[in-house]
Amino acid sequence: xxxxxxxxxxxxxxxxxxxxxxxxxxxxxxxxxxxxxxxxxxxxxxxxxxxxxxxxxxxxxxxxxxxxxxxxxxxxxxxxxxxxxxxxxxxxxxxxxxxxxxxxxxxxxxxxxxxxxxxxxxxxxxxxxxxxxxxxxxxxxxxxxxxxxxxxxxxxxxxxxxxxxxxxxxxxxxxxxxxxxxxxxxxxxxxxxxxxxxxxxxxxxxxxxxxxxxxxxxxxxxxxxxxxxxxxxxxxxxxxxxxxxxxxxxxxxxxxxxxxxxxxxxxxxxxxxxxxxxxxxxxxxxxxxxxxxxxxxxxxxxxxxxxxxxxxxxxxxxxxxxxxxxxxxxxxxxxxxxxxxxxxxxxxxxxxxxxxxxxxxxxxxxxxxxxxxxxxxxxxxxxxxxxxxxxxxxxxxxxxxxxxxxxxxxxxxxxxxxxxxxxxxxxxxxxxxxxxxxxxxxxxxxxxxxxxxxxxxxxxxxxxxxxxxxxxxxxxxxxxxxxxxxxxxxxxxx
Amino acid sequence: xxxxxxxxxxxxxxxxxxxxxxxxxxxxxxxxxxxxxxxxxxxxxxxxxxxxxxxxxxxxxxxxxxxxxxxxxxxxxxxxxxxxxxxxxxxxxxxxxxxxxxxxxxxxxxxxxxxxxxxxxxxxxxxxxxxxxxxxxxxxxxxxxxxxxxxxxxxxxxxxxxxxxxxxxxxxxxxxxxxxxxxxxxxxxxxxxxxxxxxxxxxxxxxxxxxxxxxxxxxxxxxxxxxxxxxxxxxxxxxxxxxxxxxxxxxxxxxxxxxxxxxxxxxxxxxxxxxxxxxxxxxxxxxxxxxxxxxxxxxxxxxxxxxxxxxxxxxxxxxxxxxxxxxxxxxxxxxxxxxxxxxxxxxxxxxxxxxxxxxxxxxxxxxxxxxxxxxxxxxxxxxxxxxxxxxxxxxxxxxxxxxxxxxxxxxxxxxxxxxxxxxxxxxxxxxxxxxxxxxxxxxxxxxxxxxxxxxxxxxxxx
Numbered sequence: 022x023x024x025x026x027x028x029x030x031x032x033x034x035x036x037x038x039x040x041x042x043x044x045x046x047x048x049x050x051x052x053x054x055x056x057x058x059x060x061x062x063x064x065x066x067x068x069x070x071x072x073x074x075x076x077x078x079x080x081x082x083x084x085x086x087x088x089x090x091x092x093x094x095x096x097x098x099x100x101x102x103x104x105x106x107x108x109x110x111x112x113x114x115x116x117x118x119x120x121x122x123x124x125x126x127x128x129x130x131x132x133x134x135x136x137x138x139x140x141x142x143x144x145x146x147x148x149x150x151x152x153x154x155x156x157x158x159x160x161x162x163x164x165x166x167x168x169x170x171x172x173x174x175x176x177x178x179x180x181x182x183x184x185x186x187x188x189x190x191x192x193x194x195x196x197x198x199x200x201x202x203x204x205x206x207x208x209x210x211x212x213x214x215x216x217x218x219x220x221x222x223x224x225x226x227x228x229x230x231x232x233x234x235x236x237x238x239x240x241x242x243x244x245x246x247x248x249x250x251x252x253x254x255x256x257x258x259x260x261x262x263x264x265x266x267x268x269x270x271x272x273x274x275x276x277x278x279x280x281x282x283x284x285x286x287x288x289x290x291x292x293x294x295x296x297x298x299x300x301x302x303x304x305x306x307x308x309x310x311x312x313x314x315x316x317x318x319x320x321x322x323x324x325x326x327x328x329x330x331x332x333x334x335x336x337x338x339x340x341x342x343x344x345x346x347x348x349x350x351x352x353x354x355x356x357x358x359x360x361x362x363x364x365x366x367x368x369x370x371x372x373x374x375x376x377x378x379x380x381x382x383x384x385x386x387x388x389x390x391x392x393x394x395x396x397x398x399x400x401x402x403x404x405x406x407x408x409x410x411x412x413x414x415x416x417x418x419x420x421x422x423x424x425x426x427x428x429x430x431x432x433x434x435x436x437x438x439x440x441x442x443x444x445x446x447x448x449x450x451x452x453x454x455x456x457x458x459x460x461x462x463x464x465x466x467x468x469x470x471x472x473x474x475x476x477x478x479x480x481x482x483x484x485x486x487x488x489x490x491x492x493x494x495x496x497x498x499x500x501x502x503x504x505x506x507x508x509x510x511x512x513x514x515x
Numbered sequence: 516x517x518x519x520x521x522x523x524x525x526x527x528x529x530x531x532x533x534x535x536x537x538x539x540x541x542x543x544x545x546x547x548x549x550x551x552x553x554x555x556x557x558x559x560x561x562x563x564x565x566x567x568x569x570x571x572x573x574x575x576x577x578x579x580x581x582x583x584x585x586x587x588x589x590x591x592x593x594x595x596x597x598x599x600x601x602x603x604x605x606x607x608x609x610x611x612x613x614x615x616x617x618x619x620x621x622x623x624x625x626x627x628x629x630x631x632x633x634x635x636x637x638x639x640x641x642x643x644x645x646x647x648x649x650x651x652x653x654x655x656x657x658x659x660x661x662x663x664x665x666x667x668x669x670x671x672x673x674x675x676x677x678x679x680x681x682x683x684x685x686x687x688x689x690x691x692x693x694x695x696x697x698x699x700x701x702x703x704x705x706x707x708x709x710x711x712x713x714x715x716x717x718x719x720x721x722x723x724x725x726x727x728x729x730x731x732x733x734x735x736x737x738x739x740x741x742x743x744x745x746x747x748x749x750x751x752x753x754x755x756x757x758x759x760x761x762x763x764x765x766x767x768x769x770x771x772x773x774x775x776x777x778x779x780x781x782x783x784x785x786x787x788x789x790x791x792x793x794x795x796x797x798x799x800x801x802x803x804x805x806x807x808x809x810x811x812x813x814x815x816x817x818x819x820x821x822x823x824x825x826x827x828x829x830x831x832x833x834x835x836x837x838x839x840x841x842x843x844x845x846x847x848x849x850x851x852x853x854x855x856x857x858x859x860x861x862x863x864x865x866x867x868x869x870x871x872x873x874x875x876x877x878x879x880x881x882x883x884x885x886x887x888x889x890x891x892x893x894x895x896x897x898x899x900x901x902x903x904x905x906x907x908x909x910x911x912x913x914x915x916x917x918x919x920x921x922x923x924x925x926x927x928x929x930x931x932x933x934x935x936x937x938x939x940x941x942x943x944x945x946x947x948x949x950x951x952x953x954x955x956x957x958x959x960x961x962x963x964x965x966x967x968x969x970x971x972x973x974x975x976x977x
Contacts (some may be wrong), residue, residue, distance in 0.1 A: 042579075045580070047605050047609070047675035048600060048603065048605050049582050049591055049600065049603070049605045049606040049608075049609040049610070050580050050581070050582040050587075050605075050609060052582075052590065052591055052594040052599060052600045053580070053581045053586075053587030053588070053590050053591050053609070054581050054587070054590075055536075055590045055593070055594060055599070056535075056536040056590070058534070058535040058536065059535045059536070066594070066599060066600075069582075070580070072579065072790075073582070098538075098827055105603060117581065119579075119581075142548075142891070143542065143545070143548045143567060143568045144568075146548045146549070146567060147548055147549075147564065147566045147567025147568060148564065148566075150548075150549055150566065150567060151554065151555075151564065151566045151567075165537035165538060165539045165545075166538055166539060166542065166545055166548055167537065167538035167541060167542070167545075167567055168537075168538075193611045302846045302847055303840070303846060305848060306840070306843050306844065306845065306846040307845060307847055308845065318848075335877075367676075376546075376547075376548070376549065377548065378548050378550075379546065379548075380537070380545065380546050380624045383535065383537050383539060383624040383625065384531075384624035384625055386533035386534070386535055386625040387533070387624070387625045389529075389530050390529040390530075390532040390533050391533065391535070392535070444529070444532075446528055446529055446532045481632070
């Protein structure tokens with residue numbers, strides 16, 4: 022499919038919509054939106070960047086670009102999270118939604134916050150800490166504070182409560198979406214003009230879910246209602262160490278299988294292996310041998326349960342139950358029970374794990390010069406196999422085997438995230454990473470695993486395998502985006 | 516052979532490629548989202564919520580585009596290195612309005628030396644033949660003609676000393692210690708120069724004011740005119756070659772001599788003297804019990820706050836961190852030591868302020884953004900000269916923060932910060948007094964010497 026490369030006349034049109042201070046084709050400014058890291062390596066410099074403030078401006082931009090057949094890629098406040106799919110070929114217009122950063126309403130009784138797409142994790146967190154301290158938003162854990170709440174949702178991401186209540190997309194009740202055909206659609210109960218955002222499925226069927234994972238390829242979400250949850254004072258982290266991913270997987274599943282009670286108290290359930298710690302430091306400034314990490318008390322593999330409770334009594338009960346279940350597992354069902362032990366965390370380690378939002382996922386460039394998250398969803402009881410396969414492939418290529426795994430919805434799914442630390446100044450390292458991605462994708466798709474934020478080139482095979490689904494996805498896109506201008510290349514569309 | 520900006524940019528390539536565009540660098544306290552603050556405050560520049568992390572990149576706040584926040588500039592640098600972008604006036608106009616305050620560097624989990632990258636990018640831009648903006652070209656011409664960017668007569672550089680009865684210190688050949696005054700204190704904020712020299716005199720220091728002193732070159736390192744900067748550096752190294760120690764009252768000059776000169780000197784060359792800011796000496800003498808302060812009725816009960824100059828605060832802290840990382844064999848173990856050293860560094864001016872609180876009766880109140888997370892005054896990086904309105908608005912934002920804690924007096928330890936904060940205070944009616952800490956000590960005659968400092972105290976190595 023061919024697209025028009027926007028010219029001066031198109032820039033004038035954008036300026037006519039948003040004003041001269043908010044649209045530009047300045048080459049230095051457009052280049053600054055590149056992001057060949059973390060989530061993908063294919064970023065391109067956009068031709069024009071526009072920074073709209075209002076829904077109506079976005080509607081006019083999309084109508085114009087659709088008529089002119091100019092590609093449009095929306096990003097929210099954070100480039101590395103969120104609508105974090107930077108512009109790819111063909112470049113076209115980049116919509117930077119960072120100015121749409123208003124927190125419009127917090128309703129404690131009905132437990133939602135209405136936000137715009139540029140509202141950041143850190144911004145919403147600080148605001149609620151100050152004005153609604155008993156409530157917390159489901160912000161992404163590990164994503165930088167500048168990443169946006171909305172972006173994490175639309176990527177089907179992982180958040181503070183995901184292990185307990187389900188995928189981040191499920192934390193969104195209603196949304197306002199602008200489609201390139203010029204329609205502004207309100208989903209869920211918002212479909213009715215005077216309704217509160219209290220019911221995601223609205224008058225049915227649920228259109229919001231169609232936007233989940235859309236990577237900005239269908240329309241622009243300009244407003245959304247996100248669930249907020251109690252922010253109790255009684256919290257801690259329980260952690261167990263083990264020697265292999267299977268014991269981590271199986272013990273965690275036993276806790277998640279409880280479904281009620283402690284499974285709901287464990288808001289964040291995430292673990293990994295010792296290279297997760299090692300690669301946060303420059304590779305020539307830290308020992309690589311596991312013996313060193315063992316000596317300082319870091320398990321080879323571990324699982325953390327972050328527990329939130331309304332009372333100390335309830336919290337004590339949760340801790341006791343997890344520990345007794347782990348002891349029982351160690352004794353009776355573990356592959357390597359001898360290696361299993363509780364990881365006694367220092368209060369500072371607990372505080373650091375509970376800090377939200379945080380920069381935990383950021384320092385992996387420190388190891389060398391760049392990194393990439395290639396994230397997959399698997400059924401929980403297949404995550405150990407995923408880790409074993411992926412780590413072996415990384416080691417084959419002299420890439421440190423860094424693996425982070427978290428539970429979604431009480432171990433219904435696992436989000437598995439190998440962190441690929443490499444030297445992004447070297448072309449050969451880029452090729453090595455792409456080869457790793459291709460080989461592991463082939464294996465994973467055969468196993469029926471799904472990519473989180475699929476990359477437009479290597480992971481595209483997933484859509485071809487899901488032929489019938491993709492047919493309807495394409496048909497829906499055609500309906501709302503008749504000239505296929507939204508983020509071409511994403512979702513194997515057009 | 517001296518390095519070029521492009522040489523430096525290539526040396527920094529791996530650092531540049533570490534940026535993942537996470538944008539934590541736009542905030543102060545980016546790692547402390549739950550930090551308790553002072554709530555919302557409506558100031559002259561709008562309302563700011565001083566809680567958790569706060570947008571603190573002045574250029575990003577002013578211009579909004581991604582290119583003006585730090586991460587955008589790092590990706591511009593990367594695009595230059597990969598050939599995706601060429602230097603042009605468009606590039607220049609995006610990379611120049613940055614105060615190089617280093618807030619970004621302090622926030623970066625990947626320890627990217629952002630200020631170094633931006634300065635090298637500017638130097639490479641100038642080398643590529645892109646002209647300086649008019650206002651920078653003017654100061655470049657002035658410094659080439661008169662050795663200072665203000666256009667003052669060279670013969671009048673030390674006029675303030677003679678006028679203040681400090682003439683005996685001019686070209687004092689016996690002294691092993693020099694006071695490098697700097698252009699701003701010599702030609703504009705002479706109060707700072709007088710206060711510092713009088714303090715040294717009261718302490719019994721035998722020091723010299725060097726008539727051949729020229730601009731330290733700071734503005735020219737910052738804007739990328741490194742040839743001019745290196746010429747000035749050579750003149751100063753020659754002028755000060757016979758002393759063992761050089762004291763400073765200006766944060767920018769101190770940073771330039773201590774951090775920039777060694778970086779831009781030829782391989783293997785070292786500074787022939789040690790350097791120290793006057794406030795380090797005063798803090799040390801307080802800690803050693805050799806000085807204290809007299810009570811003062813005019814100051815008693817006044818709310819005093821302190822603005823950390825970026826050049827003495829964050830820039831030194833980040834430089835220390837980079838050096839310690841280089842030397843470390845196991846950074847997991849050494850990171851705590853680095854943090855401790857940085858904490859100690861930021862405590863130095865606070866030793867003086869806390870002593871003033873104890874002895875004089877001022878009420879010392881910290882602003883929300885302090886130390887490593889301090890908000891810039893808006894003067895540095897060539898911004899005051901090149902983009903004066905933006906510069907003063909930034910200073911006013913900082914004054915808002917001082918107003919938010921009810922400050923009567925906003926202190927700092929840099930004449931350049933002092934100038935900008937004073938201008939903003941006046942222009943936007945913030946209603947405070949802005950002064951240097953050492954200036955306060957001298958003007959209110961607060962110094963109470965318990966024991967004269969020894970030569971070892973005065974010459975003590977950093």
